[in-house]
Amino acid sequence: MTDVIWVYAELSDDKVTTTSLEMLAKAAEIGKAEAVLLGPGPEEAAETLAKYGASKIYRSTDPIYRDYLTLPAAETVAGLIHTHKPAVMLFASSYSGRDLVASLSASFDCGAISDVGDFELKGSGVHATIPALGGSYQNTSTLTGDGTKLLLVRPKSFEPKMKEQSLSIEQVPAVLDDRLRKLRVKERVTVKREGPQLEGAKTIVSGGRGLKGEENFAILKDLAKLLDGAVGATRAAVDAGWVPYSMQVGQTGKTVKPDLYIACGISGAVQHLSGMKSSKTIISINKDADAPIFQYSDFGVIGDVFKIIPQLIDELKKRKGMQ
């Protein structure tokens, strides 16, 4: 019997998120992939899921899933798991993914595995690979018990793959219980983002605490522009208010895998490393010779970012014949 693997699909700007498609690819590769999609959204969303391997889609377009956080979705997914008992259910390490896994793992008393980079099915169990402590360890974990195994999957762990399935949608009745209307979304605010985005950038130039202030990110922008790349930042730089959250690379920010990552004034905290260490080539500049980032770098320069980056910019301009 083929194992049924569910993916909790999410929408962002009315589009199925890339991580949802990545998880579907893995699910379809090792079992029968099915998806759960809750909340209002365009018809194409379900079509996209089918195109990327979902042989069935459990769907509700009820606004309760958009207007109230976590509780309605957790109740609905719990009911679906209880009825259909998939072998595994995958969630993205996103805001709603984490909240749902926390809730479901407690209500089923089944536990969950966070930060999964890969997994395989072994008998009725699952063996998950976790890049622990920023990837300095590679652990494998399993979950005891007979129920559905809940896994929180790191973005960029798999490649999305087209695997066209005929569209099969099963409508799910929305939950009605007023108890679930506890976290009401009053307003959703989209913060406008400027410049090239991290998603899909082939080159990323990132700054950390060593940049010392907001104004100094200007030189990173200049460098990124010359390399046709985007600018990223560490959590420290975002927390300090120098740059917006949309630029954060790391465990709680974006996971990126560019061809080239230039880390400027970044020491290489576990939080940051987990979001960028799979980059193809890593160059780092830091004044501290003991900074962990150097251990992950293909080329590192120990020195002052404020001297080295301007020189690099000049040099790139010269070689491009701009000077």
Next chain:
Amino acid sequence: MNIVVCGKVIPASSVTIEIDPNTKRMRRKGVPHELDPAAASAVEEGLRLIEKHGGTVTLVTMGISDATIGIRNALAMGVASAVHVLDDAVAGSDTLGTAKILAAAIKKQPFDLVLCATESSDSYSGIVPGQIAHFLGVAPMTFAKEISIDGNVIIVKRQSENGYDLIESSLPLLVAVSSGINEPRYPQLKGIMAAKKKEIKVYTSADLGLSADQVGEKGAREKVLTVARPPKRQAGKVVIDEGEGGKQIANFLAEIKVI
């Protein structure tokens, strides 16, 4: 208002954390500890809320005896008292076991609001707050960037993928705060002196009514099978800048054909 802050004391940031291949757990004993900076933000937020609305903040933590230093730090910041779950039997707990223990300890305190960090700075699983909320029977409000309370109504500015959401709820509630929600205060001498006299209640899991098969490695649903070092990245070249650092990077970029 009674606020319980649930926070962790972890190996200091100067310590490179290692996993013991035999126990498959992080090595915690004998290394310097500190209040997790993420937990310090939750403590700070609790203190700011009671400074505005009145009340007390209690810290609940679970950890080895080395955790005391971090508990004292929270007390010195202004927390009224602390609860320390200190028990060899809880070692090796998974996220779910940890949440059961913390929820049981929180239930022994009166609370209107439970604050915690979104994730700890050593293990980063990010699901313990939501699990605690379930066991407490309150809703989980995570990734909070700003909290405001008016009577029984609480409004939280919550981080989202594209900006933020404003979420309205009512107390009691569990709120997990994002790092960067505030700049935690440094304890002052007066606070440090006062902290020495504050109470730290110590509980074992049995005191909390939890049986041995619910906690620790025995009670864990997640079992770590293997612990290994991934294949090391091919060691790169590191040079000291002697005035040519920028040019050397440009040369490297030319070598890998980026320019």
